Amino acid sequence: MPSAQQREIEEPLLVTAKQQQADLSALLIAIRTSSIGNLNSLHSRGSVLFAEGEQPRGIYILRTGRATVSISSSEGRVVMLGIAHAGTVLGLNSVLRNCTYDTTVKAVDSCLTDFIPRAEFIELMQQSHAGAQVILKLLSQELTELTDRAKLLLLPRTVSGRLAKLLLEWSKDNASHLSGTMRLDRVLTHEEIAQMICSSRETVTRLLANLSSQQVIRITSESILICDRPALERLAC
Amino acid sequence: MPSAQQREIEEPLLVTAKQQQADLSALLIAIRTSSIGNLNSLHSRGSVLFAEGEQPRGIYILRTGRATVSISSSEGRVVMLGIAHAGTVLGLNSVLRNCTYDTTVKAVDSCLTDFIPRAEFIELMQQSHAGAQVILKLLSQELTELTDRAKLLLLPRTVSGRLAKLLLEWSKDNASHLSGTMRLDRVLTHEEIAQMICSSRETVTRLLANLSSQQVIRITSESILICDRPALERLAC
DNA sequence: AGCTCAACGTGACGGATGTCACATCAAAAC
DNA sequence: GTTTTGATGTGACATCCGTCACGTTGAGCT
Numbered sequence: 088m089p090s091a092q093q094r095e096i097e098e099p100l101l102v103t104a105k106q107q108q109a110d111l112s113a114l115l116i117a118i119r120t121s122s123i124g125n126l127n128s129l130h131s132r133g134s135v136l137f138a139e140g141e142q143p144r145g146i147y148i149l150r151t152g153r154a155t156v157s158i159s160s161s162e163g164r165v166v167m168l169g170i171a172h173a174g175t176v177l178g179l180n181s182v183l184r185n186c187t188y189d190t191t192v193k194a195v196d197s198c199l200t201d202f203i204p205r206a207e208f209i210e211l212m213q214q215s216h217a218g219a220q221v222i223l224k225l226l227s228q229e230l231t232e233l234t235d236r237a238k239l240l241l242l243p244r245t246v247s248g249r250l251a252k253l254l255l256e257w258s259k260d261n262a263s264h265l266s267g268t269m270r271l272d273r274v275l276t277h278e279e280i281a282q283m284i285c286s287s288r289e290t291v292t293r294l295l296a297n298l299s300s301q302q303v304i305r306i307t308s309e310s311i312l313i314c315d316r317p318a319l320e321r322l323a324c
Numbered sequence: 325m326p327s328a329q330q331r332e333i334e335e336p337l338l339v340t341a342k343q344q345q346a347d348l349s350a351l352l353i354a355i356r357t358s359s360i361g362n363l364n365s366l367h368s369r370g371s372v373l374f375a376e377g378e379q380p381r382g383i384y385i386l387r388t389g390r391a392t393v394s395i396s397s398s399e400g401r402v403v404m405l406g407i408a409h410a411g412t413v414l415g416l417n418s419v420l421r422n423c424t425y426d427t428t429v430k431a432v433d434s435c436l437t438d439f440i441p442r443a444e445f446i447e448l449m450q451q452s453h454a455g456a457q458v459i460l461k462l463l464s465q466e467l468t469e470l471t472d473r474a475k476l477l478l479l480p481r482t483v484s485g486r487l488a489k490l491l492l493e494w495s496k497d498n499a500s501h502l503s504g505t506m507r508l509d510r511v512l513t514h515e516e517i518a519q520m521i522c523s524s525r526e527t528v529t530r531l532l533a534n535l536s537s538q539q540v541i542r543i544t545s546e547s548i549l550i551c552d553r554p555a556l557e558r559l560a561c
Numbered sequence: 562a563g564c565t566c567a568a569c570g571t572g573a574c575g576g577a578t579g580t581c582a583c584a585t586c587a588a589a590a591c
Numbered sequence: 592g593t594t595t596t597g598a599t600g601t602g603a604c605a606t607c608c609g610t611c612a613c614g615t616t617g618a619g620c621t
Contacts, residue, residue, distance in 0.1 A: 158471075160479040162561055168474065180467045183460075189471050216453040223420075223456060226463045230417045233470050234395075234426050237405065241477060241522055242397040244609080246578070276598065285478055287579055292600060308587090324399055481579080483608070513568065524609055529570060545617095 127199045130154075136192040136200065137178060143188055145204035147177040152198030153274060156190050157282065167282045168236055170195070170274075176225050182208060183222075195274060240285055243324060249284040250294050251322035254304070258313050268305075269313040364436045367391075373429040373437065374415060380425055382441035384414040389435030390511060393427050394519065404520045405473055407432070407511075413462050419445060420459075432511060477522055480561060484531050486521040488559035491541070495550050506550040 127150060130136060136147050136154060149171050156177070157167040168190060171177055181188045182205050212218050239252045258269040275283070277291045284291075295311075298304045303319060305312040313319065364387060367373060373384050376396060386408050393414070394404040405427060408414055418425045419442050449455050476489045495506040512520070514528045521528075532548075535541045540556060542549040550556065 158475050158479065160475075160561065164479055164481065166474075166478045168471075180464055180471075183464050184468065186468075189468065213457070216456065219453065219456045219460060220450070223460050223463065226460065226467060227417055227420050230463060230467050230470065231421065231423075231426065233467065233474070234405075234417075237403075237470070237474060237477075238395050238397075240474075241403045242395065242401055244401065244577095278598080288599085289580080289601085290578060292598095293578095296600075324397065481607095515568080525569085526571085526610080527608060529568095530608095533570080 128202060130194040130198040130200060132194055132197055134194050136194065136198075137188045138191045139189060140187050143178065143181045143185060143205055145202055146179050146182050146208055147192070148201040148203070149173055149175045149177060150199040150201060152194060152196040154192050154194050154198055155279070156192055158190055165282050166240075166285055167279065169232060179222070179225055179229065183212075183226075246284060246286045246290055247294050247297075247322055248324055249286070250280075250291070250298075251319045253280070253284055254311070254313060255316070255319055255323060258316070269316070271311040271313070273308075273310055365439060367431040367435040367437060369431055369434055371431050373431065373435075374425050375428045376426060377424050380415060380418045380422060380442055382439055383416050383419050383445055384429070385438040385440070386410055386412045386414060387436040387438060389431060389433040391429050391431050391435055392516065393429050395427055402519050403477075403522055404516065406469060416459070416462055416466065420449075420463075483521060483523045483527055484534075484559055485561055486523070487517075487528070487531050487535075488556045490517070490521055491548070491550060492553070492556055492560060495553070506553070508548040508550070510546055510548060 130152075137144070139159060151173055154171045154175075154177070155167050156169045156171055157165050159165045171192065177192050177200075178188055181190075185205070212222055239249060239256065243249045243252060254271070257271050261269070261271050277295070278288045281288045281291045295304070295306060299306050301315075301318070303313075303315040305314055367389075373391060374381070388410055391408045391412075391414070392404050393406045393408055394402050396402045408429065414429050414437075415425055418427075422442070449459055476486060476493065480486045480489060491508070494508050514532070515525045518525045518528045532541070532543060536543050538552075538555070540550075540552040542551055
């Protein structure tokens with residue numbers, strides 16, 4: 088499992104950024120939407136952008152691909168708190184507070200990222216009101232997403248409830264409507280789904296098989312179709 | 325269970341605040357530390373400051389007393405995400421995003437609070453860079469605390485692990501050292517402790533009794549003493 | 562004192578689910 | 592083609608712990 092941490096190509100950003108101190112907001116938006124990819128780092132599938140406990144080098148902005156955000160115990164238990172997609176800013180809070188990263192971020196696909204080292208980031212934030220507003224909005228969104236995730240993980244008393252909620256949440260994001268059903272690309276393995284709902288791989292396999300046999304979902308090799316959404320909502324309680 | 329929501333005495337704050345638009349930071353700090361209590365509302369034990377799903381009227385700043393922050397499912401299951409103490413700002417993120425409160429806050433003791441209505445708060449934040457920085461810091465802290473709580477609740481596989489972690493966390497806050505042991509004032513009932521660690525009242529009773537019989541803790545009528553901290557750390561894994 | 566009510570204690574029971582073990586299967590590697 | 596490897600299925604089993612039921616304690620009130 089390669090753990091490439093490429094952060095040597097950051098100088099161009101620093102220069103560019105210093106020229107734009109008046110508006111970090113514009114910078115962030117530019118970085119996140121620009122197709123001029125001279126600041127990119129490439130992370131291959133499975134590589135770790137940063138790990139819980141490491142010093143906060145800087146923030147990463149996901150350009151393409153997906154990455155999992157997880158926490159883990161010393162015994163090896165892993166719980167995924169979310170999936171980052173293009174545009175997500177990673178490591179923000181740890182960099183702001185200058186404490187070690189509190190989550191681990193791992194590439195699911197191949198990922199392109201932009202990197203902003205901590206010192207530059209802090210300086211820019213303090214000098215731009217608009218920049219602070221943008222960061223505030225990002226933090227606010229992170230907090231909302233974590234709260235929602237807490238509700239998904241902590242409120243249902245059974246694993247099937249959490250799984251149902253997860254499928255419903257995914258069906259909102261991946262809005263590939265198809266004659267009343269929803270198609271979810273299978274981007275995660277059963278093992279990873281288990282980590283998303285605090286369960287074990289075997290239980291996920293069994294529950295998915297149950298839902299499939301009850302015609303609630305239909306499983307193909309590369310996607311999951313949601314056939315009976317009301318049934319899922321009943322399970323989610 | 326009384327549900328008094330007192331928010332009629334907010335006009336004095338509005339006037340004061342508008343006179344200080346230049347620096348929301350100073351205002352917030354002044355409100356949080358000032359002993360001139362002309363903006364206070366009183367909430368009696370058990371009363372709800374605001375509930376999940378209500379419109380975001382404004383933020384509350386806790387002056388005295390303690391309050392529980394919780395989420396709940398439609399079936400009545402309640403999970404406490406934290407305990408707010410003096411100085412804590414409540415409802416911040418919901419007010420920022422102008423979406424319904426995502427948690428319920430209930431007074432444990434009698435509580436004094438200050439209230440800042442949403443419209444004024446937003447306006448002030450947008451006009452003061454220093455104010456935005458303060459709010460940013462508050463959001464950042466909230467995010468850190470919620471992440472830590474997620475680690476406490478999601479990583480241990482057993483209830484005893486979560487209980488041990490909870491006791492250790494409390495022992496850090498309430499630093500009443502006493503000849504090698506830590507004393508924790510019993511502010512919560514077993515039922516509420518259960519809600520803090522996603523368990524049931526009976527299980528909490530049993531586990532506390534077990535720890536007591538193993539000399540790890542000592543239970544009196546108004547406090548819990550931690551005698552064998554290493555044992556708790558082993559349980560917390 | 563007697564009453565009431567909330568909090569606490571305790572036993573019995575059953576179900577959900579984590580864990581172990583092994584089989585199958587597909588795609589990639591050689 | 593053969594091997595390897597990671598992902599998925601499936602059965603057996605033990606156990607944690609939620610739930611139900613009921614008893615006990617203690618503080619506050621009339």
